[in-house]
Amino acid sequence: MKDPRARYFRRLRRLRRSARRWSVLAAGLGGAAAVLTPYAGLGLPDAGWAAAAGGSIALAAWRWVDYRALAAEPAPAPLDPAVAGEQARAKLVAAVQRLPVGRSALDEVRRQQARFALRGSAALGPWTRLDRASMTLSGLAGRLTGPGEPAVLEAAVAEQSLRDLAQRVASVEKALRFAPPDARPALEKARHTLMEQLESGAVAYERLVAAAASYVAEDGRTATEHPAVSRLTEASDMLRGVADGLAELRDLTEPMRIPDSLRTPPQTA
Structure with a gap:
């Protein structure tokens, strides 16, 4: 805007x-x-x-x-500084994303910001495991074709939900610091429930990544040797045969060489 x-x-x-x-x-x-x-x-x-x-x-x-x-006509009112700053930030982000490595750099910055926001929270451990599994799945996503494509979409939705859950845990922990004593038991119970959900979600996500890796591995396996190995073996045999043929042809075209012991010495007058 x-x-x-x-x-x-x-x-x-x-x-x-x-x-x-x-x-x-x-x-x-x-x-x-x-x-x-x-x-x-x-x-x-x-x-x-x-x-x-x-x-x-x-x-x-x-x-x-x-x-x-x-x-x-009356001039429009000046734009709110907060809105202007948000627009400037959006323009900067759009400009960076157009660069070859801009999107990956922005993703790394957002990941570090989220990690910093969870500093000192019990949710940092599950969040770190989730982040590592997410990076592994992003490397496998290009090979998850056919029946594996829906799993990638489900993983993206689950990842966003689990990251939001980690932020909720951190927010509840911050509220516990200044909550009155009579409200602490309810908050502790809520935090415990959220942590259990986060832990189970991180484990389920890691299992999904392991299953995706198994799918990619089995999809690339064949009953015999890999096609690339077969092509390399055939190319090596072909080059070796050509080299042997050239060597035989060279031997046939060279003049026969008479050994020195069979040569007749010249007669002297």
Whole structure:
């Protein structure tokens, strides 16, 4: 969402500049038409000068009318500083996300912020396990095709729910610090229940990641050797056969070499 006040003043400045440009152009063309038009009558070139001058004057007048109508309207109220800061932050985040490594960098920053918010909380342990399992699953997600695709969607929903649960645990623990003595038992019970849910959720998520890894491993296994190994073996055999054939061909084309012991020494006179 853009600032309506800034948009209003930009449009006002744009109309004023346009009105001034057309006013200058109309004055120039009108003066040229007045000087170049002969007293004896109008010719075809003179009609062109007059038409250009008249059109420029009309456009200049319309621009000034639009400018005055917009200037008569009240300017929008200034934007709240908090909203302006949020908009600036959103623009910065969008600009960073357009960079090649911007999205991963922002994810890392958000992860560190969440870790810092849970500092000193009992939920930090399950949250750390959940975070590690999530990073492992993100590396497997590209290979979870076919029946494994719904599991990726379910894992994303469960991860968000568990992260929110960890934040709830931290909030309850902060409230326990200043809660009156009569309210502490209820808060302790609620915190204990939330921690049990968080622990069981982290374990279930880790089991899901282990199952996803098993799916990826079994999906890539074959009854015999891997196709890549077969192709490499065939390529090696082919190159070895070509090399042996070239060696035999070279032996056939070389002249037969007679041993020195069989050579006849030259006769002397």
